[in-house]
Amino acid sequence: MTHSSASQDVLVSFRGVKKTYDGENLVVKSLDLDIYKGEFLTLLGPSGSGKTTCLMMLAGFEFPTGGEIRLGDQLLNRVPPHKRNIGMVFQNYALFPHLTVAQNVGYPLQVRGMSAAERKTRIMEALAMVHMEKFGDRYPAQLSGGQQQRIALARALVFKPQLVLMDEPLGALDKQLREHMQIELKALHSQLGMTFVYVTHDQNEALTMSDRVAVFDQGIIQQIDPVDALYETPDNLFVAGFIGDSNRLAGKLTQQDADTCALALPDGQTVHGRLIGTFAAGQPATASIRPERMRLVAADSAVTPGLQRLNCTVSSLIYFGDHVRLQCALPGQPQCFVKVPLGTPGLDRMTVDTPVTLEFLPEHLRIYA
Known part of the structure; x- marks a missing residue:
């Protein structure tokens, strides 16, 4: 699902939202964010980046220090959580231990004064959504972690909220179960067409599930984009380093040509790439390229027109079943690595300090000025 059209329905908008707990340090700094109806938006970032605070302000457990948060045309700033029509799922499940599964799921309906007959129907529907219809009479303590998480999800969905928030x-959950639940949540989102806002610090989780991802750092959204754009065209070095693996090269800007420029490396080599930022000759800059965008070539082979080359030496080889992770050293640079498929000619003869040549397209090298 892409959100390119201007006519996209905005469900939630943050305008100039700030949050401070001590009156001095802003945990969230002047945040502008639109959340579209029906999308799966993930707020991603390291601990303390502001993503959870942002979610808690939307849920009503925290109030903004400045700015406005709107749900549709309702100003939410001072509306208490239970009046927001928002479902919430926490990491610790937050189930009532003394209530059965069915009573836990039905709780939001009871609070809203729904009749017992209608409650029963809704509870069964919600349990069916998460494949837990046979567990209504059990208590939370009789369930595994994954089952408890499903019940917490059913409870958040049961009153058909406009928005579901997940922290x-x-x-x-363990790795295998977590991956299984990611697929299920994504399928559930498609099936229900509700708006999901999801907080995580796990980049793979964000890439697997989301329509769009907002990358937070130091209380600011560094970039918000669909998953593929975020991975292929990071706006800055923080995003490039936080999402997926990237190799970095530091040097000085030498020449500019339209939206490309040249970067002179300390060892005398020069590489060309796409310029992000403003060009100034002689200025230090850092380039970033994904490991899968570089390939190993024979040093004596003819250079393909339009491709760039980088000469370095092997510093380590790590076997990964279907490929070898080749770590390469360049004078004055962080380690650079590339995935080399097994069976690549010459791979079996490589040892530490073997000279190697890497080749790549200039448009895959992003130079941040």
Whole structure:
């Protein structure tokens, strides 16, 4: 699902939202954000980046220090959580231990004064959504972590909220179960057409599930984009380094040509790439390229027109079943690595300090000025 059209329905908008707990340090700094109806938006970032605070302000557990948050045309700033028509799923499930599964799921309906007969129907529908219809009479303590998480999800969905918020809901599950639940949540989102806002610090989780991802750092959204754009065209070095793996090269800007420029490396080599930022000759800059965008070539082979080359030496080889992760050294640079498929000619003869040549397209090298 892409959100290119201007006619996209905005469900939630943050305008100039700030949050401070001590009156001095802003945890969230002047945040502008639109959340579209029906999308799966993930707020991604390291601990303390402001993503959870942003979610808590939307849920009503925190109030903004400045700015406005709107749901549709309703100003939310001072509306208490239970009056927001928003479902919430926490990492620790927050189920009532003394209530059965069915009573836990039905709780939001009871609070809203729904009749017992209608409650029963809704509870069964919600349990069916998460494949837990046979567990209504059990208590939370009789369920596994993954089952408890499903019940917490059913409880958030049961009153058909406009918006479902999730704060690292899969964080406590083991890797295999977490991956399974990611697929299920994504399918559930498509099936229900509700708006999901999801907080995580796990980049793979964000890439697997979301329509769009907002990358937070130091209380600011560094970039918000569909998953593919975020990965292929990071706006800055923080995003490039936080999402996926990237190799970095530091040097000085030498020449500019339209939207490309040249970067002179300390060892005398020069590489060309796409310029992000403003050009100034002689200015230090850092380039970034994905490991899968570089390939190993024979040093004596003819250079393909339009491709760039980088000469370095092998510093380590790590076997990964279907490929070898080749770590390469360049004078004055961080380690650079590339994935080399097994069976690549000459791979079996490589050892530490073997000279190697890497080749790549200039448009895949982003030079941040």
